Amino acid sequence: MKCITEKSEDKIKDAARRVFLKKGFDGTTSRDIAREADMNIALTNYYFRSKEKLFLEIFSEVFAQYFSNTIEILNKKIGIKEKISEMIEHDFDMMKNEPDMVIFIMNEIHKEPDRLFTGMSHFKQLQETYFTKQLEEGIAAGTIRDLRMENLLPLIKCSVEFIYLAKPIHKKLYNMTDEDFEKFAETQKEHIKEMICSYLVIG
Amino acid sequence: MKCITEKSEDKIKDAARRVFLKKGFDGTTSRDIAREADMNIALTNYYFRSKEKLFLEIFSEVFAQYFSNTIEILNKKIGIKEKISEMIEHDFDMMKNEPDMVIFIMNEIHKEPDRLFTGMSHFKQLQETYFTKQLEEGIAAGTIRDLRMENLLPLIKCSVEFIYLAKPIHKKLYNMTDEDFEKFAETQKEHIKEMICSYLVIG
DNA sequence: CATAGTTTTAAATGGTTGTTTAAATTATTC
DNA sequence: GAATAATTTAAACAACCATTTAAAACTATG
Numbered sequence: 196m197k198c199i200t201e202k203s204e205d206k207i208k209d210a211a212r213r214v215f216l217k218k219g220f221d222g223t224t225s226r227d228i229a230r231e232a233d234m235n236i237a238l239t240n241y242y243f244r245s246k247e248k249l250f251l252e253i254f255s256e257v258f259a260q261y262f263s264n265t266i267e268i269l270n271k272k273i274g275i276k277e278k279i280s281e282m283i284e285h286d287f288d289m290m291k292n293e294p295d296m297v298i299f300i301m302n303e304i305h306k307e308p309d310r311l312f313t314g315m316s317h318f319k320q321l322q323e324t325y326f327t328k329q330l331e332e333g334i335a336a337g338t339i340r341d342l343r344m345e346n347l348l349p350l351i352k353c354s355v356e357f358i359y360l361a362k363p364i365h366k367k368l369y370n371m372t373d374e375d376f377e378k379f380a381e382t383q384k385e386h387i388k389e390m391i392c393s394y395l396v397i398g
Numbered sequence: 399m400k401c402i403t404e405k406s407e408d409k410i411k412d413a414a415r416r417v418f419l420k421k422g423f424d425g426t427t428s429r430d431i432a433r434e435a436d437m438n439i440a441l442t443n444y445y446f447r448s449k450e451k452l453f454l455e456i457f458s459e460v461f462a463q464y465f466s467n468t469i470e471i472l473n474k475k476i477g478i479k480e481k482i483s484e485m486i487e488h489d490f491d492m493m494k495n496e497p498d499m500v501i502f503i504m505n506e507i508h509k510e511p512d513r514l515f516t517g518m519s520h521f522k523q524l525q526e527t528y529f530t531k532q533l534e535e536g537i538a539a540g541t542i543r544d545l546r547m548e549n550l551l552p553l554i555k556c557s558v559e560f561i562y563l564a565k566p567i568h569k570k571l572y573n574m575t576d577e578d579f580e581k582f583a584e585t586q587k588e589h590i591k592e593m594i595c596s597y598l599v600i601g
Numbered sequence: 602c603a604t605a606g607t608t609t610t611a612a613a614t615g616g617t618t619g620t621t622t623a624a625a626t627t628a629t630t631c
Numbered sequence: 632g633a634a635t636a637a638t639t640t641a642a643a644c645a646a647c648c649a650t651t652t653a654a655a656a657c658t659a660t661g
Contacts (some may be wrong), residue, residue: 218509221424225619230612235640242618279658284500295508301563302505306421307559308566318571345572346586350593353560357551360504360563362513368521369548386597390553394593406608428649438610443650450649 204242207232212253215351216295219302220250254303254311261300262317264289267323275333276392278326279351283388286355287380297356340395349396354387405446409434414442415456421497421503423453457506457514464503465520467492472527478536479595481529482501489558490583500559543598549563550598557590 201209210232214223225246229236243249258349269282290297304311326344333339358380368374406414413435417426428449431437446452471484493500507514529547536542561568561583568581 196603199595209490212632219424219505221421221422222509224617236619237641238639245619247514298508300504301501302422304566306425308570312566312570321571339612342589345568345582346589349561349564349568349586350557350589352564353556357556360508361552361555363476363507363515365548365552367511368524378550383552386545386549386553390528390593390597393597394589427647429647439649440611440651441609444608448649 200350203234203238207234207239207242208249208253208393210234212257215250215253216257216293219299229256249361251311251313255313257296257302258311259317260293261289261296261322264345266324267332268324269275269321275326275329276341276396279392281387282351283355283384286352287384290356290359294359294362298360301360306379318387338397340397342395351387354391355384358383364370406437406441408439410442410445411456413437414452415460418453418456419460419496420503422502449587452515454516457503458516461503461514462520463496464492464499465524469520470528472524472529476527477508478529478532478542479599481532482598483591483596485554486572486594489555492586493559493562497562497565501563504563531553541600542599545598553594554590558587559595561586581583 206226211223211228214227214231218227223246224240225239226236226282228239228246239246239249265335268278268285271278273281281342291375296376322344330342330344330347331341334341362376365371365379366373369375369379371379409430414426414431417430417434421430426449427441428442429561431442431449431452435441442452460523467488468485470482471488474481474484476484525547533542533545533547533550537544565579568574568582569576572578572582574582
């Protein structure tokens with residue numbers, strides 16, 4: 196049976212995701228969510244028992260999304276340089292499509308780390324990728340600098356994600372329009388690729 | 399006349415700074431601040447008129463602090479490599495001493511960029527440093543890669559600040575204690591220095 | 602010590618919060 | 632199509648929010 200109209204439960208969840216991502220847990224009220232979903236206030240609790248439960252459900256989905264594509268790319272059977280390039284491209288796209296995601300995750304985890312780490316299976320997946328094997332082989336062969344996965348990954352992620360995290364500051368600092376900023380980001384992207392690859396690959 | 403005990407106004411401001419940095423504007427109540435300062439609730443409004451006014455005052459101080467030492471270092475009469483190294487060391491120290499600062503600034507600006515940028519004189523100071531001149535000279539002489547200040551600065555800041563922003567994730571991801579994390583951060587620091595300097599300096 | 606000014610207090614303000622209730626409406630089942 | 636279950640609604644709940652009030656306590660000055 197096809198459903199043209201979204202089910203109420205999903206409508207609320209989607210609306211809540213949008214509002215939570217934009218305003219964070221503390222900045223969001225149950226009434227904000229109901230208004231965004233265009234539904235009665237009581238329904239939030241009817242379907243999800245509490246604001247907290249709804250939030251936790253959404254957070255773990257967003258957190259999984261943050262890692263999922265990364266794991267996919269890390270497992271691709273392509274060369275290291277190409278892989279790093281693709282990782283960086285993917286991160287750029289992610290920051291463009293989901294500009295609120297990273298700051299949301301960082302901020303919520305920062306406020307209460309313990310409550311949010313429950314059954315995170317992405318973690319093991321992230322450590323056991325083909326990329327880790329590639330790195331080890333390259334290091335053994337002397338073509339890749341001796342660098343552990345957990346040191347390399349932040350070097351990649353930070354460069355891309357940070358400039359978007361600090362986008363409002365950059366815009367203000369150098370008097371940029373949104374268009375200017377995207378140009379700036381493109382330039383930055385090439386620097387990042389070049390810098391990381393030339394550091395990683397020996398000779 | 400010496401004051402052994404802090405004045406009430408300062409006590410409130412200091413307490414508010416601590417709470418705001420930890421929980422953000424939305425997560426902080428006037429009662430939280432009064433409790434932290436060990437004072438009556440009404441005093442917050444007696445001295446600062448409103449929670450919003452108190453917040454804005456604190457935010458602009460924190461934001462200035464975030465840039466102040468950076469500007470100082472950029473104006474030092476030392477070599478580029480040494481300067482980058484010092485910048486990185488400074489950022490590490492800052493993240494250790496004020497672990498809440500960067501995520502606080504990023505998050506508050508992200509939520510409402512316009513309200514927080516009022517009379518930020520640090521911006522011009524940041525663009526007109528001795529470091530900019532050094533870069534231009536190096537580029538002209540062919541010893542430094544053609545890289546604009548606004549592209550280089552994020553490369554430095556991101557690497558350091560991001561790993562601390564993602565500290566809870568790293569700890570969870572690689573099962574680290576706080577001690578383990580500090581060791582990890584030290585290793586990362588050396589990679590960052592080496593990577594940025596070897597990219598920037600030609601030959 | 603009286604008085605004027607400043608600081609602190611307990612209590613109350615009106616509004617908003619997350620959540621619940623119980624009735625009304627719609628959908629499903631036999 | 633009547634009975635049962637699931638969904639939606641308006642209204643209410645106590646708790647808490649930022650802020651204000653007006654009286655009390657304190658300090659300084661003459």
